[in-house]
Amino acid sequence: MNLKFELANDIKDKIKLTKDERLYYVVPYDINENANWNNKSYLIVTTKRILVYDGEKISASYNISDCKKAYTKSQVGCGMLVVNHKGVEKHVVSYSAKHLSRYAYISRGINILISGRFEEVESHEYEKTCPICGRAIPGTKTCPKCSKQGGFLKAFLRMAKPYKMDFLKIFMLMVLVAITTLLNPEIQKHLINDVLKGNGGMKKALVYLGVMFSLSVSIVIINILKSNGSTKLGAKIAADLRLKLFKKYQELPISFINERRPGELLDRITQDTKFIREFMEDVFCNLFAILFIFIWDVIFMLVLNVKLALLTFIFVPVVVVMIIGFRDTAYRIFHLQRRKSDDVSSDLQDVISGMRVVKTYGKEEIEAERFKHLSSEFANTQRKNEQFWAIFQPIISFLMGMGVVIVVYFGGNDVFAGKMSPGELYQFIAYTLLLFQYINWMSWMPRQLTMLTSSLERINDILTQDVYVEDESKVKDVAIKGEVTFDHATFGYKSYQPVLEDINVTIKPGEMIGIVGASGTGKSTLINLLMGLYEVDDGRILIDGIDMKDIKKKSYHSQIGVVLQETFLFSGTIIDNIRFSKPDATYDEIVKAAKMANAHEFICKTPDGYNTYVGEKGYSLSGGERQRIAIARAILTNPRLLILDEATASLDTESEFMIQKALERLTNGKTTFAIAHRLSTLKAANRIMVIDGHRIAEIGTHEELLMNKGIYYNLYKAQVS
Numbered sequence: 001m002n003l004k005f006e007l008a009n010d011i012k013d014k015i016k017l018t019k020d021e022r023l024y025y026v027v028p029y030d031i032n033e034n035a036n037w038n039n040k041s042y043l044i045v046t047t048k049r050i051l052v053y054d055g056e057k058i059s060a061s062y063n064i065s066d067c068k069k070a071y072t073k074s075q076v077g078c079g080m081l082v083v084n085h086k087g088v089e090k091h092v093v094s095y096s097a098k099h100l101s102r103y104a105y106i107s108r109g110i111n112i113l114i115s116g117r118f119e120e121v122e123s124h125e126y127e128k129t130c131p132i133c134g135r136a137i138p139g140t141k142t143c144p145k146c147s148k149q150g151g152f153l154k155a156f157l158r159m160a161k162p163y164k165m166d167f168l169k170i171f172m173l174m175v176l177v178a179i180t181t182l183l184n185p186e187i188q189k190h191l192i193n194d195v196l197k198g199n200g201g202m203k204k205a206l207v208y209l210g211v212m213f214s215l216s217v218s219i220v221i222i223n224i225l226k227s228n229g230s231t232k233l234g235a236k237i238a239a240d241l242r243l244k245l246f247k248k249y250q251e252l253p254i255s256f257i258n259e260r261r262p263g264e265l266l267d268r269i270t271q272d273t274k275f276i277r278e279f280m281e282d283v284f285c286n287l288f289a290i291l292f293i294f295i296w297d298v299i300f301m302l303v304l305n306v307k308l309a310l311l312t313f314i315f316v317p318v319v320v321v322m323i324i325g326f327r328d329t330a331y332r333i334f335h336l337q338r339r340k341s342d343d344v345s346s347d348l349q350d351v352i353s354g355m356r357v358v359k360t361y362g363k364e365e366i367e368a369e370r371f372k373h374l375s376s377e378f379a380n381t382q383r384k385n386e387q388f389w390a391i392f393q394p395i396i397s398f399l400m401g402m403g404v405v406i407v408v409y410f411g412g413n414d415v416f417a418g419k420m421s422p423g424e425l426y427q428f429i430a431y432t433l434l435l436f437q438y439i440n441w442m443s444w445m446p447r448q449l450t451m452l453t454s455s456l457e458r459i460n461d462i463l464t465q466d467v468y469v470e471d472e473s474k475v476k477d478v479a480i481k482g483e484v485t486f487d488h489a490t491f492g493y494k495s496y497q498p499v500l501e502d503i504n505v506t507i508k509p510g511e512m513i514g515i516v517g518a519s520g521t522g523k524s525t526l527i528n529l530l531m532g533l534y535e536v537d538d539g540r541i542l543i544d545g546i547d548m549k550d551i552k553k554k555s556y557h558s559q560i561g562v563v564l565q566e567t568f569l570f571s572g573t574i575i576d577n578i579r580f581s582k583p584d585a586t587y588d589e590i591v592k593a594a595k596m597a598n599a600h601e602f603i604c605k606t607p608d609g610y611n612t613y614v615g616e617k618g619y620s621l622s623g624g625e626r627q628r629i630a631i632a633r634a635i636l637t638n639p640r641l642l643i644l645d646e647a648t649a650s651l652d653t654e655s656e657f658m659i660q661k662a663l664e665r666l667t668n669g670k671t672t673f674a675i676a677h678r679l680s681t682l683k684a685a686n687r688i689m690v691i692d693g694h695r696i697a698e699i700g701t702h703e704e705l706l707m708n709k710g711i712y713y714n715l716y717k718a719q720v721s
C-alpha cells in the first residue's frame, strides 16, 4: 500500500522543508471539512511536521514536537485522523473507507515520530482500489482491466519458459504439417494442368496421385505426433501449475488465505489450470501451424494473382476491427463468469463442510435456494457469454466466407478471358478455401485467448504474491529453553483495528500461564502470534531473549506443541495423524505418546487399532478422542512451548478427567500458555493473565487476582456461584 504518493513540484515548493527535515509520508484524503468529496488534497508528514494540503494551499500545520498522540477514528464508510496537539484533540483530515488501512499506518508512523524515533512505517498490504481506473480490485492483486495491457504475452512466456524443448518439438511438427498441407494444392494444379488437360498419361497421373496420397498420410502421422505431444505438454504444464499453486498456498500468510474464499482458491487449482491444459491441447497444438500456413497461403495467393488475392482480403480489416472492438467486452464477461463460478464453488464448499449444522437446523431448503440463486447467476453469465460468441463468431465466419464468392466470380471471368489456367484457378480456390478454413478456426481465437488470459491472470495473481522468505544469514536454529517475552507487542487483523495493544509480559521457562478474558478480547489472537501464524505490527515477541523473527521457522515450529479446542484430523489412519508432528517417529514412540495421552486404550478398541482410518476431519471419533490424539501429537515432539486453547472445553466429566491427566503429563516442566473459559481448569497455572480492552488488564496468581477484586474476581465469583 502506497504511503508516499508523488507530489507535484508546486506542492513540494509550498512545503518548504527545512535543512534537516525529511518527507516521510504523503497520502491523499478525499473528504473535506464540509463533508464533500475532495480531490488532489494530501496529508503530508515530514520528520518535523504534519501538514494538510487542501488542493490549493497548506491549510494546517502541526509540529510533531507539540503532539502527544495520533489515532484514527473509524466511522460508517469513512474515518478521520486525530492528533492530540498541545493537549487539544485536533481533527486533521477525513477520508473514505478505501483509505482506512492507509491512515492506520500513517497514525502509527506519526506516533513513532512523536516518540522520538525515526523508523519509517512500510505497508505490505495491497491496494483495494486500482490507482489507475479507481475501480475496486476484485480478488486479484492488480486490476484486471488495467493490468491486462501487455501483460499477457509476458505471463505466457514466463509460464512456457521451463518447457522450451517441448515447445520446440511441437513447433517443428507444426512446420512440417504446414509444409505438407501447402504442397497439396501445388500438386493438384499440376494434376489438372499437366495431366487432365491431356498432356500426360496415366503413369504421370499415378505419380501425382501417389505424391498426394503420401502427403495426406504424412499429414495424418505428423498430426498424431503433434496432438500427442501437445496433450502431454498441456497435462505437464497443468500438473506443474497445480503443484506450484498448492505450494504457494502453503507459503502464503494465513491472513491472505483467510481473506480469500476457499472455493475461489480451489477454482484456481482445478478450473484455471484445466483451461490452460485445454488451450494447449485444442489451440496451441495448431496455432503456429495455422499461422504458418496462413502466411504462406497469403503469399502464394498474391504470387498467383494479386488482384484476386486483394479482393479476397477485402473483409479482413472489418474482422480485425470487430475483434479489437469487442475484446474488452469479451474479457469482462469472461472475468465475471469466473467470479460467479468462484461463488458457486465457495458456497458448495461451505455447505458440504457445514452439512451437520445445516441438517441440525433443518435449513436444507434455504441452502438449496441460496445455491440455486448463485448457480442461476453463474448460468446467466455463462449464457450471456455463449450468446455473445454465438453471434460474434458466425458473423466473422460469414464475412470471411464472402471472399470465396468473390474469388469464384472474378477468377471465373479471368479463366474465360484466358488470363488464368483452370489449374491455377483450382489452385487459387484451394488456397482460398484453406485460408478461410483457418480463418474460421482463428475466429475462435479471441475466445480462447480471453479464457487463457483470464486463467493465467488468476493463477499469476497467486504465484506473484510476495511471501516472506527467511534470510538464511539472519535466522538461526535455537534450542528453546522456554522464556517468552511480549515486548510492546501490538497486532490487529486489520491494520486499522488493533486487537492487542502494547502487550508487555515475560513468562519464565517452565511457567504455566492461564489466559482469561471475555469472548473476543484477543486470547486466541495472542496465541496465534505465539504460534507464528501472524507477525506483530509493532513491538516484538522474544523467545529466550531472541526476536522470534530471527529464529528459523522450522526450528521454532518443531519445538512448540499445540492442542486446540477443535482438533483437525487429516484423512488417513490414526497413526498417520499422530505422526503428523514428527514424520520420522517410530511405532514404539507413537504408542508411548498415545499411552501418555490416555489415547492408547480407545485406539486399541477401534476396528483396526492404530491403522483405523479416520475420515475427513476425523468425524468418526468423539471430541475427547480427537483431543487425546492431538495431545499424543504434541507429546511426540517433546515441545518446549505448549499452547492449549480451551483443550478441555465442551467435554464430559470423564473425558475431561482423562484429558486433564494427559495434559498434566504433557505440560510438566514446559512453558505453557493455556486459554480457559472455565477458570477451574487453570488450577495448575502459576500465573493468570486477564485480557481486556486490547491490553493485559490484570496478571498474577489466582490468589493475588482474587484479592485484587478486579475482572478476574468477578469472573470467578460468577462461575463459582
Ligand SMILES: Nc1ncnc2c1ncn2[C@@H]1O[C@H](COP(=O)(O)OP(=O)(O)OP(=O)(O)O)[C@@H](O)[C@H]1O
Binding pocket: 258, 493, 494, 499, 517, 518, 519, 520, 521, 522, 523, 524, 525, 526
Ligand atoms: N482471522 C481473523 N480476521 C479478522 N478478525 C479476527 C480474526 N480472528 C479473530 N478476529 C477478531 O479479533 C478479535 C479477537 O478475537 P479472538 O479470537 O482472539 O478472541 P478470543 O478472546 O479468543 O475469543 P473467544 O474467547 O470467543 O474465543 C475479535 O474481535 C475477532 O472478531
